[in-house]
Amino acid sequence: MFKPTPNPPEAETDHQTPPDSASPYENPHTKKFHEAAERALDYYLNTEGIKASSRSPSTMFIINPDFDAETLLVHACESLASANVMAGDLAGTLEGPSRNALLGIAQIIMLGELAVNRALDRLDPPA
Incomplete structure (x- = not known):
């Protein structure tokens, strides 16, 4: 089959691509492009300015x-137990898929409560 253009096409003399071993900074246009790219990357990805900022957490x-x-785990355990009771009570008033979804949420809460209890047992083993 005859192709009207050579394979690969010959580059025009005005827009020849530099050889692979050439530095991208030899051409002033590519040097400006790389400098602009570096500035953009520094602006969007540089985390030094974020680390230096003095951000105080909300006190609310x-x-x-x-x-x-231990105190934090005890409070977390009590909060999870309360959430489990509230989810169970609410599931008792529902029917169908909504009830099943809420019972699944209650089970996840219970698993979290069990994990916190295990962590408490490791801190202060029962006598």
């Missing part, structure tokens, strides 16, 4: 940083 819902791990 703050947990006392002096609490020990």
